[in-house]
Amino acid sequence: MLPTAEPGIPLESAIDWLSPAHLRLVARSSAPGRRESVNAGGPVAGRKFEAHHATLPSGDVAWSLVEDAGHVLREAQHALTREQERAEFLLEASSVLMASLNVDRCREATALLAARDLADAAVVVAPASRGRRMPVFYCDHAGTLEQRSVDADPASVTGLSEALHGVPPMPSRWIDAATLPDWLIPTGFPRPVGSVLIIPLPGHGVSAGALVLLRHAEEGEFTDGEEVLAGLFAARAGAALSAARLYAEQAAITRTLMRDLLPPALHPVHGVEFAGAYRASEDYEVVGGDFYDVHPAADPDGETLVVLGDVCGKGLEAAMLTGKIRNTLQALTPLAADHQAVLELLNGAMLSTEHARFATLVLASVANRDGSVTVRLTSAGHLPPLIVRNGGRVEQADTGGTLVGALPDIEARSFETTLAPGETCVLYTDGITEARGGPLGDHMFGEQRLASALAECAGVPAAAVVERVMMLATQWVGQQDDIAVVAITAPRRTHLTAVDGHTPGRFTT
Amino acid sequence: MNTAFTTTTTAPQSVSVRIAGDLDYETIDELVDVGSQLLTQQNELSDLHLDFRETTFVDSAALSGLLLLHRRTTQAGIELHLVRRPPFLDRVLQVTGLFGHFVPADDAANDGDPNSVGQASSGEARAR
Numbered sequence: 001m002l003p004t005a006e007p008g009i010p011l012e013s014a015i016d017w018l019s020p021a022h023l024r025l026v027a028r029s030s031a032p033g034r035r036e037s038v039n040a041g042g043p044v045a046g047r048k049f050e051a052h053h054a055t056l057p058s059g060d061v062a063w064s065l066v067e068d069a070g071h072v073l074r075e076a077q078h079a080l081t082r083e084q085e086r087a088e089f090l091l092e093a094s095s096v097l098m099a100s101l102n103v104d105r106c107r108e109a110t111a112l113l114a115a116r117d118l119a120d121a122a123v124v125v126a127p128a129s130r131g132r133r134m135p136v137f138y139c140d141h142a143g144t145l146e147q148r149s150v151d152a153d154p155a156s157v158t159g160l161s162e163a164l165h166g167v168p169p170m171p172s173r174w175i176d177a178a179t180l181p182d183w184l185i186p187t188g189f190p191r192p193v194g195s196v197l198i199i200p201l202p203g204h205g206v207s208a209g210a211l212v213l214l215r216h217a218e219e220g221e222f223t224d225g226e227e228v229l230a231g232l233f234a235a236r237a238g239a240a241l242s243a244a245r246l247y248a249e250q251a252a253i254t255r256t257l258m259r260d261l262l263p264p265a266l267h268p269v270h271g272v273e274f275a276g277a278y279r280a281s282e283d284y285e286v287v288g289g290d291f292y293d294v295h296p297a298a299d300p301d302g303e304t305l306v307v308l309g310d311v312c313g314k315g316l317e318a319a320m321l322t323g324k325i326r327n328t329l330q331a332l333t334p335l336a337a338d339h340q341a342v343l344e345l346l347n348g349a350m351l352s353t354e355h356a357r358f359a360t361l362v363l364a365s366v367a368n369r370d371g372s373v374t375v376r377l378t379s380a381g382h383l384p385p386l387i388v389r390n391g392g393r394v395e396q397a398d399t400g401g402t403l404v405g406a407l408p409d410i411e412a413r414s415f416e417t418t419l420a421p422g423e424t425c426v427l428y429t430d431g432i433t434e435a436r437g438g439p440l441g442d443h444m445f446g447e448q449r450l451a452s453a454l455a456e457c458a459g460v461p462a463a464a465v466v467e468r469v470m471m472l473a474t475q476w477v478g479q480q481d482d483i484a485v486v487a488i489t490a491p492r493r494t495h496l497t498a499v500d501g502h503t504p505g506r507f508t509t
Numbered sequence: 510m511n512t513a514f515t516t517t518t519t520a521p522q523s524v525s526v527r528i529a530g531d532l533d534y535e536t537i538d539e540l541v542d543v544g545s546q547l548l549t550q551q552n553e554l555s556d557l558h559l560d561f562r563e564t565t566f567v568d569s570a571a572l573s574g575l576l577l578l579h580r581r582t583t584q585a586g587i588e589l590h591l592v593r594r595p596p597f598l599d600r601v602l603q604v605t606g607l608f609g610h611f612v613p614a615d616d617a618a619n620d621g622d623p624n625s626v627g628q629a630s631s632g633e634a635r636a637r
Binding site: 382 | 534568569570572573574576577580603604605606607610
């Protein structure tokens with residue numbers, strides 16, 4: 001029963017709480033019959049016992065130890081309930097915090113949960129993003145939220161600047177609540193503040209801020225258990241906050257890039273219709289590897305340069321290379337009279353020893369010559385453009401060449417043609433012809449199907465041709481790559497000159 | 510769609526990698542790895558054959574990977590042969606202007622389908 005009690009061992013060392021009680025009992029009165037009752041109780045080998053004494057006829061005192069099973073059970077139940085509440089709280093905290101990827105909503109949720117379950121009021125101090133002003137979120141026990149932007153030195157508060165740097169918290173009792181500055185106390189919180197706990201909100205490598213818990217004066221200090229729970233909560237809140245912050249940063253980067261990388265809206269230039277459309281692959285980011293640009297001629301007689309291309313790969317990486325190529329080509333526009341030279345310069349600028357990332361593209365130099373439009377086309381490893389003649393004939397431009405960015409030497413063969421009024425030249429990327437879909441889901445749209453569809457577009461305005469191609473590709477596919485289309489259409493003349501027998505279809509239907 | 514690479518060593522100097530399925534953005538890295546490992550592991554290697562007979566699709570990322578592999582084999586003094594090419598692959602190589610780069614003139618004459626003797630001109634016909 002008493003594991004340390006062996007013959008010869010003093011009672012004090014075997015069961016330390018019993019012998020003082022015994023001595024007290026014996027000391028009260030030497031007369032055994034007049035002894036008062038003495039209550040004693042304490043732990044033996046981790047279990048709790050009550051001790052009852054009885055005086056034996058010999059005058060000796062006998063102690064009987066009775067285990068306080070009820071007390072143990074009550075404590076266990078209490079501890080279990082407390083643990084269940086903690087687990088429930090942490091579970092709720094996780095799901096509430098993870099529900100939003102908005103940083104400010106996350107901070108509010110942190111303050112709200114902490115003020116409701118951990119303290120009488122909670123304050124989330126976020127690190128200053130620019131300059132010195134720190135966003136601070138307050139919440140009282142009733143759930144009233146307040147947000148301020150505070151210009152203050154965190155070092156003036158004991159433990160705050162440490163917490164903002166992710167240093168583990170110091171115990172609450174070390175911080176004198178009376179020294180808290182006003183800006184750290186929610187409006188209407190009764191003074192003086194009883195006790196305060198400042199804990200870091202740990203992020204991924206960087207601090208996501210600090211959580212300040214406040215208690216009224218009449219409440220006790222934070223216990224060790226409460227500080228542990230607050231730390232567990234702060235870990236979850238910190239993870240949620242840094243996830244939200246990372247997401248916000250990513251979204252900002254993507255937004256900035258997209259603004260620059262999305263192809264432009266096209267407008268007629270010097271009487272020639274230009275229309276374009278672009279859609280990124282659904283599986284990846286919004287920006288992708290297909291691109292087009294129109295660099296208008298400075299004067300009506302000059303050549304407008306149209307570029308349409310496709311960078312190998314997908315997503316942001318492809319988009320970055322796309323941006324580089326588009327900038328280079330814009331700078332080379334003055335040299336566009338010689339497509340071969342432009343392509344060679346671009347090729348040289350793109351060559352890299354580390355990878356074989358390349359682009360295929362088509363250059364089109366377009367000039368308006370009194371209503372009919374001359375188009376000079378050069379394909380650098382790209383699908384040859386299609387030309388929709390009046391009457392519905394579709395021709396493939398006889399141009400070909402080496403893709404750019406992969407080989408030190410490239411070749412290119414240009415093709416020149418004239419578009420009669422109403423005729424259209426269509427530049428497109430392989431995302432359209434390689435789109436898999438159809439009745440069985442795995443057939444490619446193909447160049448033949450595209451040519452047949454375009455044959456029905458004779459005499460149709462550029463914007464409508466683009467619309468039609470995009471619609472067909474969308475209807476066809478299950479899964480698809482980036483797609484881009486540009487249509488160049490010669491301006492139609494007046495009705496009278498158009499009805500001359502050479503331009504059937506458009507005005508006779 | 511499952512893509513599989515099967516490596517067959519026909520002689521110490523010659524290895525063939527059969528590519529079954531789609532060769533694209535998702536699968537090309539593995540082929541480049543397989544090929545690059547062969548270059549470093551087989552000291553006597555002089556000819557690396559990529560067999561496309563069971564290949565169903567090749568996208569631009571795959572072309573990029575093939576260019577990379579070609580660069581590495583050339584640096585190692587090994588010849589890369591693209592053999593049993595389906596018509597769509599020849600078409601891709603022609604549009605991108607890479608046909609001459611990947612298929613030397615003497616290869617083009619006889620690798621259309623090594624199994625069909627007497628059709629030596631088929632590969633060349635596609636080259637045009």
